[in-house]
Amino acid sequence: MTLGLCLGLAFALFSIGAYGAMTRRHIVGMLIAVEIMLNAANINFVAFSHFRAGDNTAGPIFTAFVIAVAACEMAVALAIVISMYRRHKNLDIDKLRDLHG
Amino acid sequence: MDKAYLIMLFPLLSFVVGGIFLNKKPKVAAGLSIVMAALSLGTALMVAFQWYGVVGHLPAGEAQKAIVPWSMNWLPLAGDFKIGLSMYLDPISVMMLVVVTVIALLVNIYSVGYMRGDEGFGRFFAELSLFAFSMLGLVVAGNLFQMYIFWELVGVSSYLLIGFWYHKPSAVAASKKAFIITRFADSFFLLGLVMVSYFTGTFEFSFLNSAEAVAKLNVPVNLGFFSASALTIGTLLIFTGGWGKSAMFPMHVWLPDAMEGPTPVSSIIHSATMVVAGVFLTARMFPLFAAAFTTLQVVEFVGAFTAIFAAVIACTQKDIKRILAFSTLSQLGYMMFSLGTSALANGQMNEVGYSASMFHVFSHAFFKCMLFLGAGALIHAVHSNDLDSMGGLRKKMPFTFVSMGLATLSISGIPPLSGFWSKDEILLAAWQSGSYVVFAVGLLTGGLTAFYMFRLFFLAFFGKSRAHAHHDFHGHDKHPQPELKIHEDPWMTTPIVLLAIPTVFAGFFSKDIFERLVKPMMALPELELQHPGWLPYVASAMGILGMLVAFILYARPHANIAKALETATRPAWYKVIMNKFYFDEVYLWITQKVIFAFVAEAMKAFDRLVDNLVDLSASFTQLGGRATRALQSGLLPLYIGVTLFGILLVRYLGNLPL
Amino acid sequence: MVDIGFYIVAFAILAGAVWAVTAKNILHSAMALIGSFFGTAILYLMLSAEFIAIAQVLVYIGGVVIFVIFTILLTTRLGDKAEIAPGMRKLLALALSGTLFGTFVHALSRTGILMSTKTQIADSNYASIERIGMRFLDPGANGFLVPFEIISLLLLISVIGAIVIARKEEV
Numbered sequence: 001m002t003l004g005l006c007l008g009l010a011f012a013l014f015s016i017g018a019y020g021a022m023t024r025r026h027i028v029g030m031l032i033a034v035e036i037m038l039n040a041a042n043i044n045f046v047a048f049s050h051f052r053a054g055d056n057t058a059g060p061i062f063t064a065f066v067i068a069v070a071a072c073e074m075a076v077a078l079a080i081v082i083s084m085y086r087r088h089k090n091l092d093i094d095k096l097r098d099l100h101g
Numbered sequence: 102m103d104k105a106y107l108i109m110l111f112p113l114l115s116f117v118v119g120g121i122f123l124n125k126k127p128k129v130a131a132g133l134s135i136v137m138a139a140l141s142l143g144t145a146l147m148v149a150f151q152w153y154g155v156v157g158h159l160p161a162g163e164a165q166k167a168i169v170p171w172s173m174n175w176l177p178l179a180g181d182f183k184i185g186l187s188m189y190l191d192p193i194s195v196m197m198l199v200v201v202t203v204i205a206l207l208v209n210i211y212s213v214g215y216m217r218g219d220e221g222f223g224r225f226f227a228e229l230s231l232f233a234f235s236m237l238g239l240v241v242a243g244n245l246f247q248m249y250i251f252w253e254l255v256g257v258s259s260y261l262l263i264g265f266w267y268h269k270p271s272a273v274a275a276s277k278k279a280f281i282i283t284r285f286a287d288s289f290f291l292l293g294l295v296m297v298s299y300f301t302g303t304f305e306f307s308f309l310n311s312a313e314a315v316a317k318l319n320v321p322v323n324l325g326f327f328s329a330s331a332l333t334i335g336t337l338l339i340f341t342g343g344w345g346k347s348a349m350f351p352m353h354v355w356l357p358d359a360m361e362g363p364t365p366v367s368s369i370i371h372s373a374t375m376v377v378a379g380v381f382l383t384a385r386m387f388p389l390f391a392a393a394f395t396t397l398q399v400v401e402f403v404g405a406f407t408a409i410f411a412a413v414i415a416c417t418q419k420d421i422k423r424i425l426a427f428s429t430l431s432q433l434g435y436m437m438f439s440l441g442t443s444a445l446a447n448g449q450m451n452e453v454g455y456s457a458s459m460f461h462v463f464s465h466a467f468f469k470c471m472l473f474l475g476a477g478a479l480i481h482a483v484h485s486n487d488l489d490s491m492g493g494l495r496k497k498m499p500f501t502f503v504s505m506g507l508a509t510l511s512i513s514g515i516p517p518l519s520g521f522w523s524k525d526e527i528l529l530a531a532w533q534s535g536s537y538v539v540f541a542v543g544l545l546t547g548g549l550t551a552f553y554m555f556r557l558f559f560l561a562f563f564g565k566s567r568a569h570a571h572h573d574f575h576g577h578d579k580h581p582q583p584e585l586k587i588h589e590d591p592w593m594t595t596p597i598v599l600l601a602i603p604t605v606f607a608g609f610f611s612k613d614i615f616e617r618l619v620k621p622m623m624a625l626p627e628l629e630l631q632h633p634g635w636l637p638y639v640a641s642a643m644g645i646l647g648m649l650v651a652f653i654l655y656a657r658p659h660a661n662i663a664k665a666l667e668t669a670t671r672p673a674w675y676k677v678i679m680n681k682f683y684f685d686e687v688y689l690w691i692t693q694k695v696i697f698a699f700v701a702e703a704m705k706a707f708d709r710l711v712d713n714l715v716d717l718s719a720s721f722t723q724l725g726g727r728a729t730r731a732l733q734s735g736l737l738p739l740y741i742g743v744t745l746f747g748i749l750l751v752r753y754l755g756n757l758p759l
Numbered sequence: 760m761v762d763i764g765f766y767i768v769a770f771a772i773l774a775g776a777v778w779a780v781t782a783k784n785i786l787h788s789a790m791a792l793i794g795s796f797f798g799t800a801i802l803y804l805m806l807s808a809e810f811i812a813i814a815q816v817l818v819y820i821g822g823v824v825i826f827v828i829f830t831i832l833l834t835t836r837l838g839d840k841a842e843i844a845p846g847m848r849k850l851l852a853l854a855l856s857g858t859l860f861g862t863f864v865h866a867l868s869r870t871g872i873l874m875s876t877k878t879q880i881a882d883s884n885y886a887s888i889e890r891i892g893m894r895f896l897d898p899g900a901n902g903f904l905v906p907f908e909i910i911s912l913l914l915l916i917s918v919i920g921a922i923v924i925a926r927k928e929e930v
Contacts, residue, residue: 097735
């Protein structure tokens with residue numbers, strides 16, 4: 001378990017999350033993919049603070065912040081999703097757009 | 102004299118200000134035009150006096166000097182080859198400056214009376230000022246290119262003014278015809294201009310008129326099936342511009358039709374100034390033409406033929422403006438062939454032809470202008486162009502009667518009026534050159550000129566008035582016509598009377614000056630040539646003969662005027678002449694059957710190609726638009742993808758050295 | 760020993776993530792997410808960040824993912840199949856994320872971190888509750904007092920916001 005391996009894991013996770021964000025058609029699916037990306041960032045923070053000397057309490061602190069903010073964001077996002085479902089009865093991204101390109 | 106350019110700027114100012122700002126105030130436009138014309142005349146006279154003071158006392162035989170009061174560098178093209186702008190004052194430019202400004206002022210004053218009540222009153226004066234500017238620019242142009250620019254400008258002004266009454270289809274057709282024919286001729290002029298400048302490396306007249314330029318041009322040019330010297334070809338091409346602009350046969354057909362324009366236009370443009378531009382060009386480039394013997398021969402024969410051709414047609418016309426138009430053609434022919442007679446058979450140059458031609462330009466401008474203005478007064482009085490409606494007008498329009506009488510005498514070459522002196526010089530040049538055929542043609546044409554001019558004069562002013570015998574325009578012939586109020590408008594009569602002065606006196610006051618000063622810009626030795634003493638008598642006799650014949654036919658107390666005026670029962674040869682030898686019809690046939698059918702089809706195909714190409718480029722734009730639009734689709738995943746793509750781009754292309 | 764464990768955990772995390780992203784049924788996706796987060800918590804434990812591990816399980820899994828599941832249950836009918844993205848889009852997304860990953864790895868390999876074999880440098884108390892607590896409440900230059908307070912404010916605001924947004928419209 002070296003720093004490089006942990007970082008590689010985080011990168012892979014981030015890429016998977018990005019792929020999911022672009023691919024998913026269900027809004028909640030996209031939100032899940034965003035969660036995965038945030039998770040990857042967290043791993044990154046903790047890995048660096050674990051494998052480096054110096055003032056490395058900041059690592060976990062940041063992670064705590066990210067978790068808190070992610071929770072808030074999901075709360076609001078899902079509230080919006082519920083509201084949208086009530087309005088359109090449909091949660092397909094491809095159908096929920098006003099610009100027609 | 103360094104402010105000489107003001108002569109041209111005054112009418113230009115009148116055109117710009119009058120054309121743009123004074124549409125609602127036509128009277129102010131007219132006043133501005135008159136004031137500017139007067140200022141222009143004043144400046145021109147001042148410049149002429151100054152010029153005479155500098156140049157006028159040179160001994161005879163020395164090459165004439167040209168003064169360049171103003172010049173600037175305009176287009177430096179390649180090394181030494183550049184196009185500049187300059188004012189070039191040699192004897193003929195100064196003469197033309199005076200002529201053009203005098204006539205412009207008088208025609209401006211005349212137009213106030215003639216165009217009164219016309220809805221385009223202000224526009225007329227603006228366009229007249231444009232013409233004055235262009236013509237003045239033409240005569241003082243210092244290089245061929247500059248002259249070409251003003252040449253075209255004059256053509257444009259002529260187009261605008263011929264088609265002034267643009268609601269009349271015949272006027273529109275006439276203006277198009279004039280412009281197209283002169284433009285066609287000008288394309289050859291352009292070729293000649295380019296050719297001459299290619300060989301000599303310059304456009305400037307001061308250089309082109311020197312022996313060096315002649316030498317540079319005298320190289321043979323191989324054109325495939327024949328080879329000629331560049332000098333001949335170049336001068337012939339340049340002459341073609343004058344051929345069209347001065348309406349020599351066979352490009353004469355536009356000038357009679359140009360009479361559709363208002364009479365002041367006809368008097369200034371198509372008699373006194375623009376149409377002599379061709380003669381002027383030939384005179385300006387005279388040293389080059391002098392070295393090209395073939396070209397001078399062409400000039401001579403074309404001029405002579407046009408002179409007699411037009412005179413014959415004029416004898417049968419009934420529209421007074423057409424008669425005067427053909428008269429102008431004939432006189433232009435005189436001026437041209439006089440230039441051509443400068444080449445003597447033994448290779449020497451005779452300068453009499455040159456100064457005679459210019460002298461005739463000078464005197465013709467005045468009396469022809471006055472004839473047209475008088476004709477305009479007649480037209481204005483009886484509301485018709487035709488001789489059928491005129492007659493007995495000498496009592497009602499006395500000033501016009503006397504002035505036009507003087508002008509008719511002058512054009513017929515009766516001494517001591519101005520026309521006699523200039524025609525006499527021309528005939529002398531023809532005799533001295535040894536082309537006796539041309540001399541005979543000139544003499545005969547003189548007689549014909551007297552005949553048809555006096556025919557016009559007698560039929561219009563003598564006899565019983567036929568004016569009210571005509572139906573009016575609406576054809577109400579049930580009611581007896583009231584007598585037309587025939588009157589003389591003072592705005593119109595004053596210029597006419599004023600022009601009588603030079604008509605009478607320009608002759609013996611200027612003969613001396615012309616012989617001494619107006620000479621070609623090259624050193625010519627004095628030649629001892631024949632000077633037949635019987636010449637003036639014979640010339641005048643021909644004029645008097647013509648006058649008498651006209652008198653017998655039209656003015657003696659029991660002359661059968663009605664028979665003279667009717668046209669339906671004439672013999673066939675008369676009808677051919679009356680229809681101007683059907684040249685118009687031939688040209689129209691060529692245009693429709695040949696040009697429209699063949700050339701136009703090819704052009705149409707090309708047009709379609711271009712249209713499709715344009716459509717293609719438009720569809721590219723549409724494609725691009727559609728592609729760009731897809732970016733704004735509202736698809737969230739797309740936005741995320743584009744963001745990522747942007748990030749990657751920044752990573753990979755972000756540090757390009759920009 | 761640690762290494763094998765790491766690989767297993769890493770595999771779990773990645774597998775969970777991949778399934779979460781490609782599952783046709785949203786609920787399956789959420790479940791896979793729970794698995795992935797669990798794996799992450801174990802990873803944190805292996806990295807001696809115990810507090811964070813607990814926080815991950817409590818907040819993420821116990822809060823966020825449960826909320827996601829609630830939403831899914833509220834807005835879909837059981838048995839609904841999520842539509843699949845068109846193939847072109849999948850390809851493009853794959854290309855882009857693949858390039859992203861490649862960029863990351865390339866950047867990493869240039870710094871030599873991959874080669875390092877050290878397993879632990881920091882002392883094992885770096886993420887203890889005590890330390891984290893002290894830092895959170897430290898008003899000095901290196902402290903996170905102000906962000907701490909702001910986070911509490913943020914939590915309040917988002918709660919209020921969520922309620923307002925998701926409220927049933929008064930007819």
